[in-house]
Amino acid sequence: MSAGRGPSRRHDVRDLALADEGVRRIEWADRQMPVLAAIRDRFARERPLRGRRISACLHVTAETANLMRTLYAGGADVVLCASNPLSTQDDVAAALAARYEVPTYAIRGELDDSFYAHIDAAVDHRPQLTLDDGADVIGVLHTHRREQLGDVIAATEQTATGVIRLRAMERDGVLGFPVIAVNEAQTKHLFDNRYGTGQSTLDGVIRATDMLIAGKRVVVAGYGWCGKGVAQRARGMGARVIVCEVDPLRALEAALEGLEVLPMERAAPIGDIFCTATGDRDVIRREHLEQMKDGTLLANSGHSNVEIDLPGLRAISVGAAPAREHVEGFRLADGRRLYLLSDGRLVNLESAEGQPPGVMDMTFANQALSVEYALQHPGSLERRVHGVPAAIDAEIARLKLASMGIEIDRLSELQAQYLDSWDTRR
Ligand SMILES: NC(=O)c1ccc[n+]([C@@H]2O[C@H](COP(=O)([O-])OP(=O)(O)OC[C@H]3O[C@@H](n4cnc5c(N)ncnc54)[C@H](O)[C@@H]3O)[C@@H](O)[C@H]2O)c1
Numbered sequence: 001m002s003a004g005r006g007p008s009r010r011h012d013v014r015d016l017a018l019a020d021e022g023v024r025r026i027e028w029a030d031r032q033m034p035v036l037a038a039i040r041d042r043f044a045r046e047r048p049l050r051g052r053r054i055s056a057c058l059h060v061t062a063e064t065a066n067l068m069r070t071l072y073a074g075g076a077d078v079v080l081c082a083s084n085p086l087s088t089q090d091d092v093a094a095a096l097a098a099r100y101e102v103p104t105y106a107i108r109g110e111l112d113d114s115f116y117a118h119i120d121a122a123v124d125h126r127p128q129l130t131l132d133d134g135a136d137v138i139g140v141l142h143t144h145r146r147e148q149l150g151d152v153i154a155a156t157e158q159t160a161t162g163v164i165r166l167r168a169m170e171r172d173g174v175l176g177f178p179v180i181a182v183n184e185a186q187t188k189h190l191f192d193n194r195y196g197t198g199q200s201t202l203d204g205v206i207r208a209t210d211m212l213i214a215g216k217r218v219v220v221a222g223y224g225w226c227g228k229g230v231a232q233r234a235r236g237m238g239a240r241v242i243v244c245e246v247d248p249l250r251a252l253e254a255a256l257e258g259l260e261v262l263p264m265e266r267a268a269p270i271g272d273i274f275c276t277a278t279g280d281r282d283v284i285r286r287e288h289l290e291q292m293k294d295g296t297l298l299a300n301s302g303h304s305n306v307e308i309d310l311p312g313l314r315a316i317s318v319g320a321a322p323a324r325e326h327v328e329g330f331r332l333a334d335g336r337r338l339y340l341l342s343d344g345r346l347v348n349l350e351s352a353e354g355q356p357p358g359v360m361d362m363t364f365a366n367q368a369l370s371v372e373y374a375l376q377h378p379g380s381l382e383r384r385v386h387g388v389p390a391a392i393d394a395e396i397a398r399l400k401l402a403s404m405g406i407e408i409d410r411l412s413e414l415q416a417q418y419l420d421s422w423d424t425r426r
Pocket of ligand 1: 159160161162189192193197221222223224225226227244245246247250277278279280282283301302303346347348349354355
C-alpha cells in the first residue's frame with residue numbers, strides 16, 4: 001500500500017491537512033525499518049491476515065504507522081487508537097486516516113474523555129485480534145464489553161507493565177483469550193527497552209533542558225532493561241551514575257558494572273538528574289523530594305506518571321511555573337526549585353520522539369509475526385500469557401543482521417552434534 005488513496009471514512013484526528021507531513025515522517029522511519037518492510041512485502045503477497053478485524057492501541061507515531069501498513073498489507077481490517085495521549089504525532093494520525101486507509105482515533109494532548117472514547121471506538125470495531133501497549137483494550141473488553149470476549153482469537157501486549165497485569169489476570173483465572181507477550185521476545189526487550197529507551201530517554205532530558213550531562217550525578221531508579229540502557233548511555237556521556245534497586249541480583253549487576261548503588265534516601269540529596277524506569281509507583285516519594293538539591297531534574301521513563309509522587313511534589317511546593325516547554329519548576333518554601341520534566345510522564349515520548357525506528361523495527365516485527373502466528377494456531381493457544389515463539393525471535397534477528405550486512409558463522413554438523421550431546425568423547 002502506498003500513500004495516495006482516499007481517506008478512511010472513520011477517524012478522529014486533529015487535522016487531515018497535516019497528512020503530507022505525516023507521510024514524509026512515516027517514509028523516513030520506514031527507511032530504518034527494513035525487517036518490518038520485508039515482512040510487509042511477504043504479507044502483501046501471502047495476505048495471511050485477510051479479512052481479520054484488528055484493533056490496535058499503541059503510541060500513534062511514524063513507527064506504529066509502518067506496523068499498521070504491514071497489517072493492512074496482510075489483508076487486515078485494522079483500526080488504531082492512542083495508548084498515550086501525549087505521544088500522538090498528529091501529522092501521522094492524519095496520514096494514516098487520509099492516505100493509508102487506517103481509521104485512526106488519536107489527538108495529541110487529548111483529555112481523558114476523548115482518550116477513553118477513542119479506545120471505545122477501537123473496541124466498537126469488534127476486534128478478532130488486539131494489539132496493546134499497556135493492556136487498555138484488553139481492560140475494556142474484560143470490563144464494559146465482556147459480551148465481545150468471545151470474538152477475540154488472541155491479543156498481543158507490548159510492554160512490561162501490561163504483561164504484569166495480564167499475568168495477574170491469568171493467575172486469577174479471568175483472562176478471556178490468549179495473549180502473546182511481545183515484550184518478552186529477546187528481539188524486543190534486549191534492544192527496544194535497553195538501546196531504544198536508553199538513547200531516547202537521554203534525548204528527551206537533553207531536548208527538554210539543554211543540560212550538559214557530563215559530570216552530573218544521574219540517579220537511575222530500576223536497573224532492568226530500560227534502566228540499564230539509561231545508565232549505560234548516561235555513563236557514556238560522562239555522567240556519574242547511581243543506581244537504586246529493590247532486586248538484589250540487579251543491584252549486584254549494577255555494582256559489578258562499576259556503578260554506585262544506593263537506596264533512594266541516600267541518592268536523593270546528591271543527585272542532579274533523576275530518572276525512574278521501574279514500572280512501579282511512588283519510587284521517588286515526598287521524603288526523597290524534600291531532601292533534593294536546588295535545580296534537581298526529575299524525569300520518568302518507566303510507567304505512566306506514577307513513578308514520581310506528583311501529589312507529594314505539589315504538597316511540598318509553594319509555587320509552580322513553566323521553566324521551558326516540557327519543564328515545570330516547583331518552588332519549595334526555602335527557595336529551592338525542583339524541575340519536573342514532561343509532567344512526570346514518559347520523557348522519551350513526550351520531550352523527544354520515542355524509540356528510534358531502528359529498534360521499533362524489531363518490536364513491530366514481533367507484533368506482526370505474533371499476530372500471524374496466533375491466526376495460524378486457532379484454538380490451540382490456551383487462555384494464558386504466552387511468550388513469542390523462539391523461531392520468531394531468531395527469524396527477526398536473522399533479518400535484522402542481514403539488513404545491516406552482517407554475516408555470522410554457522411555450526412558444522414560435528415559442532416551441532418557436540419553441543420547436543422552429553423557424551424563429549426564421541
Ligand atoms: N520509556 C519507554 O519508551 C519504555 C520502553 C519500554 C518499557 N518501558 C517501561 O519501563 C518500565 C521498566 O521496563 P523494563 O523492561 O526495564 O522492566 P524490568 O522488569 O526489566 O525492570 C524494572 C526494574 O525496576 C526495579 N524496581 C521495581 N520497583 C522498584 C523500586 N521501587 N525502586 C527501585 N527499583 C525498582 C525492578 O526490581 C526491576 O529490576 C516498565 O514500566 C515498562 O513498561 C518504557
